[in-house]
Amino acid sequence: MRRLDGPVPFRGGGFQPRERWSAGAATILILIGFWQFGIWVGFIPTLFLPSPVAIAVTLWRLTVTGVLWQNLSASLARLLIGWFAGTIFGMATGIAAGLWSVTRSPVMAVVAALFPIPKIALVPLFIIWFGIGEGSKIATISLGVFFPTVIATMGGVDNVPRGLIRMGQSFGLSTRTIIRAIILPGAAPAILNGFRVTASIAIVLLVAAEMIGAETGIGAFVLSAGNLYDTDALLAGIVVLSVLGLVVAGLIGAVERLLLRWR
Amino acid sequence: MSTGIRLILDQVSHAWKTLLVLDGISLIAEPGEVMVVIGPSGCGKSTLLNIAGGLLAPTSGSVRTEGAIADDCLNPLTYVFQDFALLPWRSVRANVGLVLEGKLANDARTERVREVLALTGLSDFADAWPKELSGGMRQRVGIARALAVRPACLLMDEPLSALDAQTRDLLLDEFVTLIGRAATTTVYITHNLAEAVRLGQQIVVLSRRPGRVREIFRIDRPLTGRSADDPDLKDLEHTLWRLIRDDAAVAERERVDAPA
Numbered sequence: 001m002r003r004l005d006g007p008v009p010f011r012g013g014g015f016q017p018r019e020r021w022s023a024g025a026a027t028i029l030i031l032i033g034f035w036q037f038g039i040w041v042g043f044i045p046t047l048f049l050p051s052p053v054a055i056a057v058t059l060w061r062l063t064v065t066g067v068l069w070q071n072l073s074a075s076l077a078r079l080l081i082g083w084f085a086g087t088i089f090g091m092a093t094g095i096a097a098g099l100w101s102v103t104r105s106p107v108m109a110v111v112a113a114l115f116p117i118p119k120i121a122l123v124p125l126f127i128i129w130f131g132i133g134e135g136s137k138i139a140t141i142s143l144g145v146f147f148p149t150v151i152a153t154m155g156g157v158d159n160v161p162r163g164l165i166r167m168g169q170s171f172g173l174s175t176r177t178i179i180r181a182i183i184l185p186g187a188a189p190a191i192l193n194g195f196r197v198t199a200s201i202a203i204v205l206l207v208a209a210e211m212i213g214a215e216t217g218i219g220a221f222v223l224s225a226g227n228l229y230d231t232d233a234l235l236a237g238i239v240v241l242s243v244l245g246l247v248v249a250g251l252i253g254a255v256e257r258l259l260l261r262w263r
Numbered sequence: 264m265s266t267g268i269r270l271i272l273d274q275v276s277h278a279w280k281t282l283l284v285l286d287g288i289s290l291i292a293e294p295g296e297v298m299v300v301i302g303p304s305g306c307g308k309s310t311l312l313n314i315a316g317g318l319l320a321p322t323s324g325s326v327r328t329e330g331a332i333a334d335d336c337l338n339p340l341t342y343v344f345q346d347f348a349l350l351p352w353r354s355v356r357a358n359v360g361l362v363l364e365g366k367l368a369n370d371a372r373t374e375r376v377r378e379v380l381a382l383t384g385l386s387d388f389a390d391a392w393p394k395e396l397s398g399g400m401r402q403r404v405g406i407a408r409a410l411a412v413r414p415a416c417l418l419m420d421e422p423l424s425a426l427d428a429q430t431r432d433l434l435l436d437e438f439v440t441l442i443g444r445a446a447t448t449t450v451y452i453t454h455n456l457a458e459a460v461r462l463g464q465q466i467v468v469l470s471r472r473p474g475r476v477r478e479i480f481r482i483d484r485p486l487t488g489r490s491a492d493d494p495d496l497k498d499l500e501h502t503l504w505r506l507i508r509d510d511a512a513v514a515e516r517e518r519v520d521a522p523a
Contacts, residue, residue, distance in 0.1 A: 166318055167348035171362040171412060172338050181361055185352045262352040262392050 074216040082141025094153025152194025156187030268330035275324035286473040302469030303514035341414035399430035471510040
């Protein structure tokens with residue numbers, strides 16, 4: 001037997017990580033500061049890694065001369081067309097596989113067989129099929145986006161509570177209304193999550209395809225800068241890709257906030 | 264509002280693979296009548312309701328309706344769900360409006376939604392998300408949605424079981440008013456015997472699985488005149504409990520013993 005006098009100690013709290021935008025930005029700035037400091041004290045040789053200031057100057061030069069926009073616009077066009085094509089076909093296929101038995105097994109078999117193939121390995125084949133121009137690059141991005149979109153959409157449709165679908169049926173709603181008003185919004189969180197993954201995949205494949213066979217585009221620009229040992233321009237191109245990734249993530253976040261504001 | 268229809272279940276049986284859940288259920292819910300179905304857990308009450316509403320095909324037997332429905336009835340057999348079944352991504356107004364989409368023109372739909380929200384005391388919450396509402400308010404939305412289609416028969420699957428006792432009592436009184444005003448036939452599933460005697464005009468007691476009709480009670484008193492303290496209703500409640508107590512205990516043991 002022992003006494004238990006005194007206040008009850010607090011044992012809750014924690015396990016609730018919160019995002020702080022300012023902390024993220026500060027971390028990036030501190031890392032850049034260390035990088036610049038390393039250059040100034042001579043710890044980092046500028047031949048291998050140019051300074052943040054030099055990269056910024058190069059970026060400015062590329063911007064005012066129009067070189068950056070020339071390459072970026074070519075990349076953005078490929079990215080947008082490829083991503084939208086892969087997403088639209090992927091969502092349609094994922095919904096069909098999620099809803100109907102007749103399409104489910106065939107789609108799952110095709111996804112299981114083709115999804116693991118590294119899409120970049122198909123670029124030479126796509127060049128033979130679609131030529132060295134835009135077709136092969138767009139096809140590579142579309143195919144890379146297609147399979148993860150199918151998987152995300154099918155999973156999203158599978159996770160829509162069946163009780164809600166039964167509710168729609170019990171009120172005599174048409175199949176079209178049930179898909180539009182119940183299944184698509186219910187699957188939206190999973191589909192939007194898939195967008196985050198496919199946007200990153202699309203950027204990776206864009207650069208890879210541009211490095212294999214393109215004269216313009218950020219990938220081609222980075223490869224050409226590397227061949228010339230122009231590390232300032234090479235890193236400037238990489239910074240542009242990083243910013244592109246951030247902008248795409250921000251856009252998807254904004255769409256999520258708009259479409260999922262009910263959560 | 265529609266006048267009620269007669270709902271007839273004829274020798275309805277249902278099995279999940281080899282497990283017989285319902286065995287030869289024959290019941291008639293008369294027009295405008297509230298038929299309450301009670302029984303121990305797992306006796307097939309919800310399965311019976313799903314079969315009655317055409318959401319589940321019986322293994323054998325049939326369900327049919329008799330009678331005329333009003334011209335403005337958009338969904339003769341209409342459910343009210345235990346878990347409310349509201350779309351979390353739609354406001355209260357849009358949840359109610361959903362069931363009228365493709366059935367009414369925009370103006371008529373807006374007017375119908377406004378009318379049922381006023382009837383159920385939800386006018387001030389029309390733009391709220393379901394997550395912003397209490398359980399009782401969510402079920403009101405479920406009721407408003409059901410009334411919006413002018414049903415001829417309401418199929419209510421334990422509509423109050425997810426709510427606390429106080430909310431349950433308050434909503435029960437509102438059900439009496441709304442069911443009386445809508446003049447629909449109602450099949451009401453519950454495991455709560457106080458609800459059964461408060462609402463039921465015909466009370467059907469099912470046995471434990473496989474569910475069979477064990478006994479049927481009738482209460483001739485009008486719903487609006489009933490009180491929770493009425494000694495006759497209390498007696499009936501005790502009678503019902505004596506009837507299902509042993510079955511409920513066995514059913515509970517079966518649930519515990521059943522392999523996961």
